[in-house]
Amino acid sequence: MPRHFSGLDTVIIRVRDISAATSWYVQQLGAEALYEDEEQRLAVIEVGGSPDGEMAGSTLTLWQLDDGVAWAPSSTYPILSTPDAKAAHAALAAQGVAVDALVETPGVWFFRFTDLDGNTLEACEVKA
Known part of the structure; x- marks a missing residue:
């Protein structure tokens, strides 16, 4: 195909x-x-x-x-790649960005955060 x-x-x-x-x-x-x-x-x-x-x-x-159009949050969101999730998490939090907890799974570190309109984004570090 x-x-x-x-x-x-x-x-x-x-x-x-x-x-x-x-x-x-x-x-x-x-x-x-x-x-x-x-x-x-x-x-x-x-x-x-x-x-x-x-x-x-x-x-x-x-x-x-x-x-006149009402804003509504979406369940779809982008995931941004980062080489260092811990550093990105700390930097965004220090800048006053609303960040969720940093989560570690067997293959990745990740966290979600929101922009000024409340849109969800995620940062993800794939472990080597």
Whole structure:
């Protein structure tokens, strides 16, 4: 069977205020804003990747809800890879980000946290 897809392009995260959300992801997670569309009220941000651009990170698309649309949390959320879950957990907590407990399983360390709109994200370190 032919492959119709080459990978995941982005994950949409609905937000209440695109400017505030973009700033939060840049400041709290070290993401880079790659593209912003004021008319559509969205921003594409990149998380991870190498500083020299040799290796691309993953993109998230922050998309502001239309006026009058009620925000509701989703049970779907992105999992961000980290080389050091303990350090990421401590750094986010120190920045005032709402983080859950750090959990260790036989193969990974992980924790969940929320953005300023209450969207869930997860950080995961795969053990070598």
